[in-house]
Amino acid sequence: MPHRGRLASSVSVVIPVLNASRTLPLLFEALDCLAPAPREVVLVDNGSSDESLSLLRSFAGAKSGRARVLQEPKRGATAARNAGIRDAAGDIIAFTDADCSPDPAWLTHLTAPYQDPSVGAVAGRVMGAPAETALEIFSALYTLRLPETPSRHREWTPRAGGFPTANFSVRRVLANELGGFDERVVIYGEDYDFCARLYERGVTIAYVPEAAVVHHHRVTVGGMMKQAFGFGRGHAFLFRRHGAGLWMDLPGRHLDWRSSPVHAWLDFASADKKVLAILIASLLYPPLIGLLAFYALYLVGSTERRARRAQMKASVWTSTKLAWFLILKSASLTAGRWWGSVIHRAPCL
Secondary structure, eight states: OOOOSOOSSOEEEEEEESSOTTTHHHHHHHHHTOSSOOSEEEEEEOSOSSSHHHHHHHHHHTTTTSEEEEEOOSOSHHHHHHHHHHHOOSSEEEEEOTTEEEOTTHHHHHHGGGGSTTEEEEEEEEEEOOOOSHHHHHHHHHSSOOOSSOEEESOOBTTBSOOOTTEEEEEHHHHHHTTSSOTTOOSSSHHHHHHHHHHHTTOEEEEEEEEEEEEOOOOSHHHHHHHHHHHHHHHHHHHHHHOOSEEEEETTEEEEETTOSSOEEEEOOSHHHHHHHHHHHHHHSGGGGGHHHHHHHHHHHHHHHHHHHTTOOOOHHHHHHHHHHHHHHHHHHHHHHHHHHHHHTOOBO
16 A cells, blocks of 8 residues: 655646546546645646546546646646646645556655755656557557666766656756746757756756656557657757767667767667668669568567567567557657757757
8 A cells, every 4th residue: 555644845746738638537536546645736728629628627626625727828838837837836846747647656756855955856757558559559668768777867968867747846946946847848858958957957856766657648640750750859959958079879889979079969770760771772782672671570579579578468460560650750750850950950860
């Protein structure tokens, strides 16, 4: 049974909401099971056009003042979260999303590191909901994957130190000092930017995998590709603002040269770029096009092994779909990085 003692500090849970009627009942059920319960839950509707707002009001009305609904007309998760920050009264602000379900002991684990005064923020693990379709399995295996071991971080780099607001908390005084999230970033990258700005103030962020939330992943190919494109565009923004040196991802190896006079973040290890390399090589020597078949078989086997390690069942047909989704997602991520490199003037390819 989860510990039901008092939290070391009072906690306000802030949740932005936009057209989330499909997952809100699961969120409400999880919030009702939190032990200990937070001081308050601040639900910020960001202009929903479905039943979300009425569902939020119904939930808040049953909580005797322990939950309330705000409406933020300025679109974007950053604006919604900032509205929640301004309204929150707790010493700690904990964030999750409307498509997430926190574990009952979420706040116990998420607040424990604050006993150390050097810790200014704490992040938890995001886990995929039980998957049924091939796309749900893929999203659970390749989206928001965080490690299983705890850690502490004092800087943002292209490979570490950034955490999603799907499972994140911060001391309210620090959130106010930073002015909240950067509202110029409507979505994708604003959470990692927030982490980087905390580090610039000398703050330590603790990562606690025991503080878990279940994420209900996107269920359409188009939604998955749009999200990947946004992540890629966000990579360029983050590198422009906080990156330095030369960072390279190669097949089986990562290199970084922080003192390099050339500042760039280059990924040559993604699935789409390996396919592109084979296609380019086959223009010079046509028989090399046969390598595509071998690489496709490798991807099918690789995705099947990943699914097996995660204790998910994946047939050969399902693994073939997973391999195809991986190519689509990595191509969308690359397209986003290329576009981000143009608009943010930061080489991120």
